[in-house]
Amino acid sequence: MKNKLFLLFLSLSFVCNAQTKDKIDTAKLFQELTDKACSCIDSIPTYNRTKDSITANISSCIDDKVGAYQIAEKFANLDLSNPTGEKKEINVTLNLDKNSKEYQDIYYKMEKYLMDNCSVLKDKVAANNLVNNNSMSSNKEALDYYDLAIEETKKENYKGAIEYYKKAVKVDPNFAFTYDNMGICYRRLEQYDLALESYEKSLKIDPNGLMPLQNIAVVYSYKKEYQKAVKTYEKIAKIEPNNPEVFYGIGQMYALHLNDTEKGLDNMCKAYNLYVEQKSPYRTDAEKLIQMIYADMKKNGKEEKFNEILKANHISSN
Template identity: 80%
Template sequence: MKKILLFLFFSLSLSSYSQTKDKIDTTKLFKELTDQACSCIDSIPTYNRIKDSITANISSCIDDKVGAYKITEQFANLDLSNPTGEKKEINVTLNLDKKSKEYKEIYYKMEKYLLDNCPTLKNKIASNNQLNNNSISKNQEALDLYYLGLDETKKDNFKGAIEYYKKAIKIDPNFAFAYDNMGICYRRLEEFDLAIDSYERSLKIDPNGLMPLQNIAVVYTYKKEYKKAVRTYEKLAKIDPNNPEVFYGIGQTYALHLNDSKKGLDNMCKAYKLYSMQKSPYRADAEKIIQMIYAQMKKDGEEDSFNKILATNNINSN
């Protein structure tokens, strides 16, 4: 099917411009626009929303700024000087096709900048606040203590937060989110066994809880129990087969810790494709791991295997 490109046309009268024009600093412009994209991302609601919907909103924030950057950059490259004073017209053709190489290059550049410089981006992507029956307590006193725990967690006062979560759970033993957040605090305090115990208590309340399962896999990685980490990710994959974090975790574990480049690459390719489909900025992280795996497989003389695995996953080796 013939591709339809989107074009914008501008007619500019030079008589409305001075004979010289100020040089536009595209580096400064890029930073200003990506910072605006970060503010847009910060305003995205995450409560009781699926991850795909959140990443779509993030992508929209970036798309808006890519378009603004391309328009301004195009004008920055025009010579608008008019020494004769004659009235002239300049037609500017601007290609805003999101599938074009030029558009993608700017989009990915902004995406990478945001990953490195916009902390709220990672928080939004990592949020897992979709509610199940026992996710949030219906007891107001337990809720109040839970929110006090969240406040302390934000201050990195993990020990103080744990005490609030414990009090909330004492009032409502089926408060799954309290166990989940207590597990996060224990993990950050490097009390890994207590973290796993908290997550497992959450899973007894909600056996299909995505957040505790994913975090158990992460904790096993910290404990260097890599095979247990893989098994946990595989269990999560059965519940949430379109979650790229699952395949990223498996791929990273095989490639970096279990010395199995082929399994690592196959899973990382699956993660990369899912990230791309969901327009997740973490696509860039998967790409980095794939490049690392390529370096290792090239060193081991397995370039053919590398290319075959990419082909199997319908990924261009370039």
């Protein structure tokens, strides 16, 4: 059944100052509203939460600001001058249906701005702090070393952080999050083999750990071992078949590194659809890569194939 359009009619009666036309600075208001959405996103907790619940909270932060901007945009186009001083009635129609083009255009505009300007957004979406049996430690000494390592990481002192992580796992060898974070530090130091070694130790403790698997795929891409990266993403798919990061990662490998734009596009379309379904702001990243693939396929006379793949994934070429 098609969703009905819900229209809100606002009938406002007011007396305007004579010979004036009030102006609303929509650009300034847009920035103020998205900055507030960013603050809302910053307050979202991520510890031991699924990605779906986190992205739902992010979407709510943006949703709350869309209606306010719609109202402002409508009034910005109204002539509020009233030289006669008489009561003036103005009717404003707002389409608040979240599936409407009007609503989605503003939502996606805000989402894109936040992806480019709200650094905490990507941190929240990338958070993978779902706790399993051995993710965290119950040993106070190990936890103290872990906390010290986190502080050093925040200061980008990755070597110092690694030393504290090593002390933490010496106290508690089954502290999986320590190996995960140690691997990230090694990766940032471009010590990729040591990063892989850390992630593998984490997987021995928790074979289904998504954080180490996702990071192993990233490390393989840095090492230019793209087929190994694809294989790792395929392992993640067996654990989380609807994880859009799987299709995004595979799409990247094929489109940008393995010279197979068709397979890359098909996977990127699947990622895009899942991002949209899950209201993930990473939709914009998938969209950018699809546009890049289009430019490449068009240059090579494959525009028809591009449209065919989009159609198979129920995506409009517009």
